[in-house]
Amino acid sequence: xxxxxxxxxxxxxxxxxxxxxxxxxxxxxxxxxxxxxxxxxxxxxxxxxxxxxxxxxxxxxxxxxxxxxxxxxxxxxxxxxxxxxxxxxxxxxxxxxxxxxxxxxxxxxxxxxxxxxxxxxxxxxxxxxxxxxxxxxxxxxxxxxxxxxxxxxxxxxxxxxxxxxxxxxxxxxxxxxxxxxxxxxxxxxxxxxxxxxxxxxxxxxxxxxxxxxxxxxxxxxxx
Amino acid sequence: xxxxxxxxxxxxxxxxxxxxxxxxxxxxxxxxxxxxxxxxxxxxxxxxxxxxxxxxxxxxxxxxxxxxxxxxxxxxxxxxxxxxxx
Numbered sequence: 001x002x003x004x005x006x007x008x009x010x011x012x013x014x015x016x017x018x019x020x021x022x023x024x025x026x027x028x029x030x031x032x033x034x035x036x037x038x039x040x041x042x043x044x045x046x047x048x049x050x051x052x053x054x055x056x057x058x059x060x061x062x063x064x065x066x067x068x069x070x071x072x073x074x075x076x077x078x079x080x081x082x083x084x085x086x087x088x089x090x091x092x093x094x095x096x097x098x099x100x101x102x103x104x105x106x107x108x109x110x111x112x113x114x115x116x117x118x119x120x121x122x123x124x125x126x127x128x129x130x131x132x133x134x135x136x137x138x139x140x141x142x143x144x145x146x147x148x149x150x151x152x153x154x155x156x157x158x159x160x161x162x163x164x165x166x167x168x169x170x171x172x173x174x175x176x177x178x179x180x181x182x183x184x185x186x187x188x189x190x191x192x193x194x195x196x197x198x199x200x201x202x203x204x205x206x207x208x209x210x211x212x213x214x215x216x217x218x219x220x221x222x223x
Numbered sequence: 224x225x226x227x228x229x230x231x232x233x234x235x236x237x238x239x240x241x242x243x244x245x246x247x248x249x250x251x252x253x254x255x256x257x258x259x260x261x262x263x264x265x266x267x268x269x270x271x272x273x274x275x276x277x278x279x280x281x282x283x284x285x286x287x288x289x290x291x292x293x294x295x296x297x298x299x300x301x302x303x304x305x306x307x308x309x
Contacts, residue, residue, distance in 0.1 A: 002305075003250060003301050003302065004301070004304055006240055006301075008297045008300060011294070011295065011296045012232050012233060012295045012297060013232070013295065130225060130261045
């Protein structure tokens with residue numbers, strides 16, 4: 001039997017990156033800013049989004065694509081906080097969203113009537129770092145209950161993010177967490193990371209985060 | 224476990240190269256896996272072996288080559304086309 005070699009040299013992520021480029025192009029043509037929210041499970045992504053939707057519902061037109069391994073619980077929670085569309089993506093075991101899923105979910109979004117699209121990724125600080133979803137920027141969320149060295153343990157996620165939200169700061173009196181160490185660890189892997197310090201539960205620090213979102217909508221990336 | 228997602232994508236690339244009906248003839252899949260690609264190499268190999276030795280593949284083996292950087296790509300396919308040796 002003759003064994004023949006076929007040269008390929010195709011990047012494994014090429015198809016995802018093509019679809020992510022499609023997502024980015026469609027969003028920019030529609031003037032929609034998309035943020036990919038990533039974190040470990042339990043860092044507070046959904047509550048941050050709930051409060052964001054409630055506070056900005058009168059000002060901005062927002063849509064959400066929310067991914068979960070199982071259940072539509074987060075989508076149900078978020079839908080109660082906004083009159084805009086919340087689209088659930090159940091990954092059935094997959095540990096991240098990919099660009100194809102976002103592109104499909106976007107078909108239900110009225111893009112010309114949307115300013116801001118949040119993509120709430122599956123709770124996981126490893127895999128979502130490798131998948132471009134066509135977003136304008138990744139926002140990594142971590143909380144004061146997780147340890148200051150999280151950025152050093154998961155450097156790719158922090159390196160690939162433009163913004164970091166350090167959440168649950170209302171718990172600082174009760175946990176041995178040194179804010180300066182956490183920020184230094186994050187800046188060690190990404191010196192350009194822009195930080196926000198929030199308690200989505202009490203509302204502390206939320207205004208700076210909301211002002212960032214208003215600014216991104218006022219000055220969207222050029223098409 | 225994004226290694227399984229990536230392994231599935233490797234299978235999709237192989238199918239695109241040779242066609243679904245010729246996948247049983249693929250005997251080896253060459254891959255370049257860079258050290259900063261964010262992949263746990265043993266896990267990735269395990270996923271590839273699980274997929275490449277099951278239908279529609281039959282007995283293809285992954286051949287992983289490491290390199291610096293963050294690249295991840297399929298470099299070649301070896302196909303037993305059933306014809307006599309040259």
